[in-house]
Amino acid sequence: MFLRQLSIINYKNLSQIELDLSPKLNCFIGNNGMGKTNLLDAIYYLSFCKSHTNPVDSQIICHHSDFCMLQGKYEFPDHSIEEVYCAIRRRQKKQFKRNKKEYERLSDHIGFIPLVMISPADNELIIGGSDERRRFMDMVISQFDKNYMHSLIRYNRALQQRNIILKNEEENIDLNLLEIWEEQITDEGTLIFEKRKAFIDRFIPIFNRFYNLISRSNETVSLNYISQLKESDLHHLLKRNRKKDMMLGFTTVGIHKDDLEMLLNDFPIKKTGSQGQNKTFFVSMKLAQFHFLLETTKTKPLLLLDDIFDRLDSSRVEEIIKLVLENEFGQIFISDTNRKSLDKMLEKTAHTDYHLYSVKNGYINRITD
Ligand SMILES: Nc1ncnc2c1ncn2[C@@H]1O[C@H](COP(=O)(O)OP(=O)(O)OP(=O)(O)O)[C@@H](O)[C@H]1O
Numbered sequence: 001m002f003l004r005q006l007s008i009i010n011y012k013n014l015s016q017i018e019l020d021l022s023p024k025l026n027c028f029i030g031n032n033g034m035g036k037t038n039l040l041d042a043i044y045y046l047s048f049c050k051s052h053t054n055p056v057d058s059q060i061i062c063h064h065s066d067f068c069m070l071q072g073k074y075e076f077p078d079h080s081i082e083e084v085y086c087a088i089r090r091r092q093k094k095q096f097k098r099n100k101k102e103y104e105r106l107s108d109h110i111g112f113i114p115l116v117m118i119s120p121a122d123n124e125l126i127i128g129g130s131d132e133r134r135r136f137m138d139m140v141i142s143q144f145d146k147n148y149m150h151s152l153i154r155y156n157r158a159l160q161q162r163n164i165i166l167k168n169e170e171e172n173i174d175l176n177l178l179e180i181w182e183e184q185i186t187d188e189g190t191l192i193f194e195k196r197k198a199f200i201d202r203f204i205p206i207f208n209r210f211y212n213l214i215s216r217s218n219e220t221v222s223l224n225y226i227s228q229l230k231e232s233d234l235h236h237l238l239k240r241n242r243k244k245d246m247m248l249g250f251t252t253v254g255i256h257k258d259d260l261e262m263l264l265n266d267f268p269i270k271k272t273g274s275q276g277q278n279k280t281f282f283v284s285m286k287l288a289q290f291h292f293l294l295e296t297t298k299t300k301p302l303l304l305l306d307d308i309f310d311r312l313d314s315s316r317v318e319e320i321i322k323l324v325l326e327n328e329f330g331q332i333f334i335s336d337t338n339r340k341s342l343d344k345m346l347e348k349t350a351h352t353d354y355h356l357y358s359v360k361n362g363y364i365n366r367i368t369d
Pocket residue numbers: 011012013014030031032033034035036037038039059060061062063064307337359
């Protein structure tokens with residue numbers, strides 16, 4: 001599956017774009033602030049119904065406009081074409097359509113166009129709070145397991161209800177109602193825990209393989225799933241911590257406290273990793289995500305590489321280039337501020353069907369040399 005045509009109107013600084021894309025490699029070169037990330041973000045939006053960088057939809061509409069539009073035409077292995085369309089107007093519900101039919105629930109679209117984006121913002125996976133790492137697990141698992149996403153929605157709703165009850169004075173708390181929400185938290189939380197555990201068990205060897213390839217086995221890394229549910233079942237944990245939770249007014253146990261421990265040479269990478277090592281770590285996680293999705297969905301996700309070569313030494317750049325040009329990877333979009341890494345990539349690729357574009361002040365032009 002690949003994105004054949006992309007149309008954009010008023011997406012951030014991209015006022016009007018029409019692109020016919022290469023099924024393999026598309027490179028975008030431009031100075032800082034020209035619109036390269038915005039372009040990749042638009043492609044991301046068509047897969048996830050939301051921006052990778054802006055949590056609020058109104059922020060993605062061009063400052064001087066009231067609406068924006070994205071349209072992608074995707075070609076599938078049987079040569080069928082699927083058209084995905086999105087229109088966002090200020091202060092209105094966004095429209096998201098596939099083949100002109102509007103989705104009832106945006107969650108039905110997630111996973112239809114699998115996509116992995118790697119960008120400098122992924123450093124948050126390492127230096128950010130545990131919510132970043134939980135979001136990573138949730139995002140990967142949701143792309144191949146719809147039930148997981150629905151469990152997560154139900155878990156969060158039940159958790160919210162329990163927290164509302166806990167905010168009451170102790171004597172006003174309805175214990176029967178608390179019990180009902182705890183049962184739902186237990187059922188959904190246990191399922192989510194089992195799925196996260198199974199996912200991480202399969203994910204770790206893939207991640208290690210990528211890290212060793214890129215770093216040429218220069219350092220050892222490990223990932224470890226941390227969950228209170230490894231020690232005790234959730235129902236028991238909720239009961240045991242009720243008193244404390246009543247005093248605090250929120251739920252202190254559950255899968256919303258899970259984390260991923262990330263070690264570099266047996267020490268937390270957050271505290272010891274260099275910028276290049278951090279980057280190698282999150283790039284390996286994202287490439288492992290790609291591989292994992294390919295294995296589970298049997299579809300090659302689109303791969304978006306936003307300015308990822310900065311801060312990496314030349315051997316690591318070379319290994320990443322070698323890796324992504326392997327057959328396992330399908331359509332690739334890559335942005336950079338200079339042509340050095342891209343030229344290296346183009347030298348190595350046996351594919352002649354790459355497209356090279358320049359990005360300047362929101363305008364994108366194909367370079368034909
Ligand atoms: N809603 C918006 N309307 C208009 N322009 C916007 C909007 N949001 C962001 N921009 C503009 O988009 C530009 C940033 O684009 P982008 O992040 O794609 O740059 P880039 O080419 O990836 O740069 P870098 O190499 O520095 O990462 C900025 O000039 C910013 O002002």
